[in-house]
Amino acid sequence: MKVKDLIERLNKYNNPDDDIIVDYLAHDDVNSWFEDSFTDDEWKKLVIESEKANMSNLDTDHLYYIAREIYVSGCEAKEEQHND
DSSP, X not given: OOHHHHHHHHHHHSOTTOOOOOOXXXXXXXXXXXXXXXXXXXXXXXXXXXXXXXXXXXSHHHHHHHHHHHHHHHHHHHHHHHHO
16 A cells, blocks of 8 residues: 555544554565565565455464565576576
């Protein structure tokens, strides 16, 4: 989700004086999960996959699982290019 979309949604559905609980994950946060940094393309894939996920199951463990699948796939593709 884009920051501007989150702000719009918060303004539309919440009273500015309400208390809410918010958890978010930024590209830089994911970079610390793996040996190499997440590329911009990998980050975009993670955003797309997380938006498809059932929100009740969307916790850090689930996001890590999705990110790891994307990361491993990217590593395999890089290795294949390197071997060609």
